[in-house]
Amino acid sequence: xxxxxxxxxxxxxxxxxxxxxxxxxxxxxxxxxxxxxxxxxxxxxxxxxxxxxxxxxxxxxxxxxxxxxxxxxxxxxxxxxxxxxxxxxxxxxxxxxxxxxxxxxxxxxxxxxxxxxxxxxxxxxxxxxxxxxxxxxxxxxxxxxxxxxxxxxxxxxxxxxxxxxxxxxxxxxxxxxxxxxx
Numbered sequence: 001x002x003x004x005x006x007x008x009x010x011x012x013x014x015x016x017x018x019x020x021x022x023x024x025x026x027x028x029x030x031x032x033x034x035x036x037x038x039x040x041x042x043x044x045x046x047x048x049x050x051x052x053x054x055x056x057x058x059x060x061x062x063x064x065x066x067x068x069x070x071x072x073x074x075x076x077x078x079x080x081x082x083x084x085x086x087x088x089x090x091x092x093x094x095x096x097x098x099x100x101x102x103x104x105x106x107x108x109x110x111x112x113x114x115x116x117x118x119x120x121x122x123x124x125x126x127x128x129x130x131x132x133x134x135x136x137x138x139x140x141x142x143x144x145x146x147x148x149x150x151x152x153x154x155x156x157x158x159x160x161x162x163x164x165x166x167x168x169x170x171x172x173x174x175x176x177x178x179x180x181x182x
Contacts, residue, residue, distance in 0.1 A: 008048075011048075012044065012048055015044040015047060015048070015072075015076065016040075016041070016044050017072075018069065018071075018072025018073075018075060018076070019040040019041075019043065019044055019065075019069060019072050019073060019076060020040065020064075020065045020066060020069030020072065020073075021037060021040055021041060021044075024037070034064070036060075036061070036063050036064045036065075037064075039058065039059075039061060040061065040073070043056075043058075043061070043073075043076050043077075043080070044076070046080065046085075047076060047079055047080065047083075050083060051080075051083065051085060052083050052084040052085060053084055053085065054080075054085045054086070055085070055086045055087075055088065056080060056085060056086065056087045056088070056089075057088050057089070058077075058087065058088070058089035058090070058091075059089070059090050060089075060090055060091050060092065061073055061077075061089055061091060061096075062091050062092075062093040062095075062096050063091075065093075067095075070093060070095050070096060071095075073096065074095070074096060074099050077089070077099070078099075094134075094137045094138065094144045097123065097134065097137075097138065098123050098138060100123060101122065102120070102121065102122060103119075103120065103121065103122070103123060103126045103134075104117060104119075104120045105117070105118040105119045105120065105126060105129075105132055105133065105134050106118065107133060108133070118131050118132060118133065119131055119132040119134075119135075123138050126138055127139045
């Protein structure tokens with residue numbers, strides 16, 4: 001029984017780390033989470049509960065994520081789809097957009113200058129659409145600026161002292177080991 005509990009906890013923690021939440025301490029109240037943190041924690045919980053037939057509507061799920069954690073987010077969305085759910089999201093991260101089955105580009109500008117469907121279809125169809133402003137980013141013709149990964153020394157030097165003292169989830173082994181029952 002203990003092995004099952006440990007496997008469940010390790011799997012849950014691994015999902016949180018993949019979603020860029022590995023820095024959260026267990027003493028952090030849910031009310032203290034940002035909207036993005038809360039949304040990603042709810043996604044991890046949805047995977048744990050193995051929901052099916054649910055429509056998930058996500059508002060910029062990649063916002064605030066380090067580029068290294070975007071793959072974890074895409075993996076979570078793919079797992080939700082594999083379980084028989086539907087996922088609709090609004091996002092600006094090109095890596096996330098390239099993974100979509102269907103895109104709807106709205107524009108031509110922000111706010112009151114938008115609201116018109118510019119292009120729709122698969123990422124390949126959008127990339128070929130003459131009116132699309134995303135086409136160049138989807139194909140790689142336009143530069144996609146990604147933050148560089150900070151060296152651990154840089155993070156320790158520039159992070160606020162309260163953040164450096166925060167309790168973090170330790171590294172999670174790829175497969176947990178259990179003491180023998182002998």
